[in-house]
Each structure stands twice: as C-alpha cells, then as structure tokens.
Amino acid sequence: MDGNEYVDYTGGHGALLLGHAHPNLVEAVQKQISKGSHYGASHELEVKWGTLIKEMVPCAERVRLTNSGTEATLLGLRLARAFTGRNKILRFTGHFHGWQDHLSFGFVSHFDGTPTTGVLPEIADNVIIAPPWDIEETRRIIESHDDIAAVILEPTGSSWGQVPVNKVFLQSLREITTQRDIVLIFDEVICGFRCSPGGLQGVLGITPDLTTLGKIVAGGMHGAAIVGRKEILDLLDFSYAKSSDIEKIGHQGTYNAMPTSCVAGIAAMEIVKSTDVCERAINYGNQLQKELNQVFEEESLSWISYGTYGGFHIFLNPNNINTSREEIESGKYDYFTLRASVKPTLLKKLRVGLLLHGVEIQSWPGAPVSAVHTDEDRKTTVNAFCQTIRMLKDENEIER
C-alpha cells in the first residue's frame, strides 16, 4: 500500500484508516504550515473542525479540542467531577485511556487498583475497577457507591476490541448511569470515525454523556477532542461561568487546536463524512478474518482471528479452548482468558515470520486495517500467515 513494498498495518492505530500520508492531508498541512503553525489566539479553523465533529458525533452538543487522547480523558474526568460534585471514577479491567494518573492502573497491570509507580495512592483510592464481561457485578459495584462521578470505557472493548463488550452491556451501562446521574464517557479515541462517521455510538444508537476522540479526528496529526452534553462542557465556558457565578474549569494549552492539526482534522473529517472509508476498512477486516480463520482451520490450529470494525486480532488460544470468532465477539470471554500468556518466542517468531514475508502487524498480535489496503494486500497477508505457520511448525513452536 501507499507505494511501499510491504503491507503495513502499523500506522498509529486509527490514523491508518486513511493510510500514511493521504494526499488531501499532506496538501492541507503543507499549505497551512506556510501560514503559521501556531497562533496566540483562537482562529476560524478550530470552529470549522469543531463544527464538522459536531455534525458527525451524536453526543457532541459541544466540542473542546485537546492535544492528545490522554488529555481528553483527563479533562473528561475533571468535567465529570465538577458537574456531579462527586469524586470517584469507575473504569474497566484492561481498558486503555492514555497514561494519565487516574487511569494508568488496571490496564495491563495493577488490576487490584493499587497505583502504578509515581501515582498518588489518594488518586487510586478514588478509582474503582470493574469487570466489563460481567454486567451484574458491574451493577452491584455501581449500586454500592453513591459517590461515582463518571464511568469510562472503550465501548468496543479493551484495547480496541481485543476483549470485546457487547451491545447489551453498553445498553445496561447507559441505563444504570442515567438512573444514578453518573456521567457516562465513551472513550472513542480509537474507534471514533472508524466504526462509522458517528463512531460506535452512531452505529448502536447508544448516546453517552461525553466522548473522547483522537487519532483519526486529527488526521494523524497531534490533536484530540472531548465532546458531549452542553451542560457539562459549559463548565469550560467563560460566559456560562460568569452568568452562573461558578468557577470556570481552566483548560489552557500552548498547542490546543494547532492550525496544522486543525487542517489535517478538517481534511480527515471531510473524507470520513463524504466517502465510504469506514465501510471499506470494515469489509477488508471482515474478509481478512474469514480467510485467516480458513487458514488456521486447514493448518489444524486452534487460533482464531476476530475483531469488529476493521480491526483484526489473533487469539493464539494457548489452552485450546473450543470456541469461535462469533463467541469471542459476543463478549463471552474475560480479559484474562483472551490475554492468556503465550510463549514469548512464539509471539516474536510470528511477527518476524510475517515480516520476512512482507507483512508488518502489531505485537498483540493484530492490527488495524485501513481503507487503502487492497485485495492484493489481503492476499499477501494471508500468504504470509500460511508461510509463517509452516516455519513455526518446522521449528516446533507449534504442533504439526
């Protein structure tokens, strides 16, 4: 793809939806850089970018632009606390929301809620971790606290659907949080503008109170956003704070809404809005998974390729569970089953074998696919898996 000699699945997760260096984005940034990359005041590009986001994302009554997904989730939690007057945050095992202090534990480690190195215990004391594969336990946890400000999750499941959650779970979460006036935050940093132009909420018709957006939103440049209900985002507004006699929430930032990021974001939003890029990437992912699962079956492996909305993940199934793509995607399995440890040499050799055959995926193993991957890329990928599996068998990494 993109004139490269190999099939590349590594392009910054969601940003790769449009491939590396999409000509519209390159042109927009090149033109803008000669006019200035940083202004000291607000400018009309940020209004244009924000308006496009508003038109596409269902919950976006208001938009606030940040530099990164991490900043967006951080601001989301602060807004939720200020809005509800409560302290606690509920997050889910394995879900990723950036490196900020409140959400750095419970992702790949510290599942007991203890803080990761450098994080204050007082912060960890205000974060509750729930199991996203168990709605009844999640309900019990929420109902046993009356001081929860926000529930935050990746709505396609942890680390972009590696451990999928299902629609019923999301619907129940929406109901419980509404009943208890808790701010529900969908972290769509990775799935926004990928599941559909309106993100996952646009597909499922479940509207959170706040949504964080990143990656595609800024067309691969540094930029992100927090969007959502007017009455919550109003807490950032000068005139609202003045007329309501409240202290405005500060959100200063030298690089907020950089013009170069705005133009890339505008170009990306226009493509997502007016073309079938989401659909193309999703179809590519589905077909790739289908073909990979055929290969795994032919090779008598218990591996399963799964993943929704243009992602593909490979479950290397170290304990040979008898299951299927559909069962995994239904949200049946917990984090610890799907992330069960695999021999490190197998993981390494799988990646190296694929590289030798011209395909680069990411380490989990899996990858996001893009709208510019072609049928030829898919064939190369499937062939690379076939050849690599044979090499792994020859080296006794997997059974013949």
Ligand SMILES: Cc1ncc(COP(=O)(O)O)c(C=O)c1O
């Ligand atoms: C779901 C999710 N939230 C938050 C983040 C953090 O975003 P950033 O890397 O822009 O800080 C990421 C990044 O991968 C993400 O996937």
